[in-house]
Amino acid sequence: MKSERVGIIDIGSNSVRLVVYERIGAEAFRVIDESKESVRLSARISGDGSIAPEDAERLARVLNEFRLLCRVHGVGPIRAVATAAIRNAANGRDVAALLEKRTGLSVDILSGEEEARFGFVGMINSLDIADGFLIDIGGGSTEVSLFRSRTLVRTVSFPFGAVNTAKSLADGGDASKDGVKRIRDMVTSAAAVEPWIAQHPGLPLVGLGGTIRSLCKIDQKKKKYAFPQTHRYELSQADLNGLADWLPSLPVEQRKKVDGLSDDRADIIVPGLIILHTLFLHMNARSCIVSGAGLRDGVFYETAFPGRPVRADVLGDSVSNLLSLHPAVSRPHVEHVRRLADRLFEGLALEAVYGRRSRELLRTAAMLYRIGVTVDFYRYNKHTFYLLANSRIDGLTHRESVLCALIASYKSRSRTRSSFAPYKELMEEADLDLACRLGSLLQLAVALDRSETQPLEDVRARVDKADLRIEWRSRHDPAIELRETERVAGEFKKVWGLRVKMSPATSSK
Known part of the structure; x- marks a missing residue:
C-alpha cells in the first residue's frame, strides 16, 4: 500500500517534541519515531514578557535537529505548532519569524x-x-x-x-x-x-x-x-x-x-x-x-485526514488500523470468522449470560487473532497474545485488552491460565472462564473457515441437550472445514460440555 510520512512538531512551554507518523493506504497509520528536548520556555520568560534571543536561537537549533530526523525518515510534510510560551510572549511573532528564517519551518502559533x-x-x-x-x-x-x-x-x-x-x-x-x-x-x-x-x-x-x-x-x-x-x-x-x-x-x-x-x-x-x-x-x-x-495526535488527524478528523467508531477504527499494519492477514477471512463467531454467540444465547460487551470483545478478537503470523507462523498464537497485550487498542479498557488477547490466542485452558496469571490483579473473578469460553468458541469459528475461502455461506447454531448443533449452507465443498471442526471439537467439549454436531441445512442444494 502507498505510504506517506508526516512530521508533527509541538513547541510547548516545557519541551519541544517531534512525532513522525507513517500513513499507510487511505486510513491506516502508526508512529515510527518520537523525540523530545526540554526547553522550559515558560521559566525563561524575561521581566518584560519576552523570549531572549539566545533562547530563540537554541529553539532554532532543536528544530533543525528535528528536520534532520525527518529527512532521515523520509518525511514529506512537516507541521510545527507553538502553544502558550510563544503565544503569550511579548515577542512571540518575532520569535516565530526568526524560527522560520533559521529553519525554513512555518510555525503556527495556536490560540488557547x-x-x-x-x-x-x-x-x-x-x-x-x-x-x-x-x-x-x-x-x-x-x-x-x-x-x-x-x-x-x-x-x-x-x-x-x-x-x-x-x-x-x-x-x-x-x-x-x-x-x-x-x-x-x-x-x-x-x-x-x-x-x-x-x-x-x-x-x-x-x-x-x-x-x-x-x-x-x-x-x-x-x-x-x-x-x-x-x-x-x-x-x-x-x-x-x-x-x-x-x-x-x-x-x-x-x-x-x-x-x-x-x-x-x-x-x-x-x-x-x-x-x-x-x-x-x-x-x-x-x-x-x-x-x-x-x-x-489532533494536529496529525487534521493534517492527514482533513475531511474527517474525528472518528465515529473508536474501537472499530482502531481494530481496522491494527489489521492494516499486518498485511499478511487475509481481511476477508477474519471478517468471515467474525460473522461466524457472531452466529455461534447467538446460537448459544451468550449475551444474556455475559452481556453485550462480551460480544464486542469476541468480534475484536476474531478480527485480530491471526496478526501473530507477522512475527512467525509457528506458535503464532503466542505472538498474537504479546502483540495484543502490548498494542494500544483504542476503545478498550486495560482489562478488556487482556481479555481480547486471551480470547484471540486461545489454545487450551491450561495455556490461557498461564497467560492470565500475570494480569490477575486487574481482572475480574469470572474473566478466566469467560476467556476460555469465548476463546474456544472463536477457535471453532476459525475452523469453519480453515481454507480461508469462505465456503460456508451461513451457519445456524442451537443447543440441543448435550449437543451444539450447527447447520450450514455452503457455496462450495467445505471438506477442509468439516475435518478441522472435528479436530477442535474436543477442546470445545472440554470447555462447554457440548458435543459439536455439523449437518447441512435442509434447504441447501
Missing part, C-alpha cells in the same frame, strides 16, 4: 481555543467516552473543556501551567504549605469565573500532558500495576488525594528518587498536580482517565 480543540480531537479518537471534562496541563497554560455526546461544547485556556506556576509560586520546585495554598487559591479563583466547570458533577475528567502521564506512572509503580500502558489508566479521587498529600511533602531531591517520575519533571510535578487536583475537586469529577493521545 485551537490548542484545546486539537487536544480534544486527539483524545476523542482514542477513547470511547461520550461525556466528560478534558484537561490539558502544559508548561505555560491549562486548557479545560467540556464535551457532550463526543462533541466539544465549552473550552477555556487558563494562563498557568506546571512550569510558570513553579517559577512564580514554588521555590526551586519545593512547595511549602503556603505555596500549595496559593496555587489552589489561584486555580479556584480562575475556575470560579467559568461557572460551567462546576455545573456537571459526576462526569469523568480526561487528562492530557506530561503531568498526568507522570502521576499515572507513579501510581502504577506504587501499585505494581501489571499492564504496560498509561493510556486509559484511571486515577480515583483517593489516588489523587494521596498523591496531593505525599508529593508536596518531598523535597525535589527526594522526588527524583520516586519510581515513575523522571528527573526533569521532579521540580514541576507538584504545581501540575495541585492544578489538576484543585480542578478535579472543583468540578466534583468521578475519576481521572489518562489519555495517551492529545494535541500532536
Whole structure:
C-alpha cells in the first residue's frame, strides 16, 4: 500500500517534541519515531514578557535537529505548532519569524481555543467516552473543556501551567504549605469565573500532558500495576488525594528518587498536580482517565485526514488500523470468522449470560487473532497474545485488552491460565472462564473457515441437550472445514460440555 510520512512538531512551554507518523493506504497509520528536548520556555520568560534571543536561537537549533530526523525518515510534510510560551510572549511573532528564517519551518502559533480543540480531537479518537471534562496541563497554560455526546461544547485556556506556576509560586520546585495554598487559591479563583466547570458533577475528567502521564506512572509503580500502558489508566479521587498529600511533602531531591517520575519533571510535578487536583475537586469529577493521545495526535488527524478528523467508531477504527499494519492477514477471512463467531454467540444465547460487551470483545478478537503470523507462523498464537497485550487498542479498557488477547490466542485452558496469571490483579473473578469460553468458541469459528475461502455461506447454531448443533449452507465443498471442526471439537467439549454436531441445512442444494 502507498505510504506517506508526516512530521508533527509541538513547541510547548516545557519541551519541544517531534512525532513522525507513517500513513499507510487511505486510513491506516502508526508512529515510527518520537523525540523530545526540554526547553522550559515558560521559566525563561524575561521581566518584560519576552523570549531572549539566545533562547530563540537554541529553539532554532532543536528544530533543525528535528528536520534532520525527518529527512532521515523520509518525511514529506512537516507541521510545527507553538502553544502558550510563544503565544503569550511579548515577542512571540518575532520569535516565530526568526524560527522560520533559521529553519525554513512555518510555525503556527495556536490560540488557547485551537490548542484545546486539537487536544480534544486527539483524545476523542482514542477513547470511547461520550461525556466528560478534558484537561490539558502544559508548561505555560491549562486548557479545560467540556464535551457532550463526543462533541466539544465549552473550552477555556487558563494562563498557568506546571512550569510558570513553579517559577512564580514554588521555590526551586519545593512547595511549602503556603505555596500549595496559593496555587489552589489561584486555580479556584480562575475556575470560579467559568461557572460551567462546576455545573456537571459526576462526569469523568480526561487528562492530557506530561503531568498526568507522570502521576499515572507513579501510581502504577506504587501499585505494581501489571499492564504496560498509561493510556486509559484511571486515577480515583483517593489516588489523587494521596498523591496531593505525599508529593508536596518531598523535597525535589527526594522526588527524583520516586519510581515513575523522571528527573526533569521532579521540580514541576507538584504545581501540575495541585492544578489538576484543585480542578478535579472543583468540578466534583468521578475519576481521572489518562489519555495517551492529545494535541500532536489532533494536529496529525487534521493534517492527514482533513475531511474527517474525528472518528465515529473508536474501537472499530482502531481494530481496522491494527489489521492494516499486518498485511499478511487475509481481511476477508477474519471478517468471515467474525460473522461466524457472531452466529455461534447467538446460537448459544451468550449475551444474556455475559452481556453485550462480551460480544464486542469476541468480534475484536476474531478480527485480530491471526496478526501473530507477522512475527512467525509457528506458535503464532503466542505472538498474537504479546502483540495484543502490548498494542494500544483504542476503545478498550486495560482489562478488556487482556481479555481480547486471551480470547484471540486461545489454545487450551491450561495455556490461557498461564497467560492470565500475570494480569490477575486487574481482572475480574469470572474473566478466566469467560476467556476460555469465548476463546474456544472463536477457535471453532476459525475452523469453519480453515481454507480461508469462505465456503460456508451461513451457519445456524442451537443447543440441543448435550449437543451444539450447527447447520450450514455452503457455496462450495467445505471438506477442509468439516475435518478441522472435528479436530477442535474436543477442546470445545472440554470447555462447554457440548458435543459439536455439523449437518447441512435442509434447504441447501
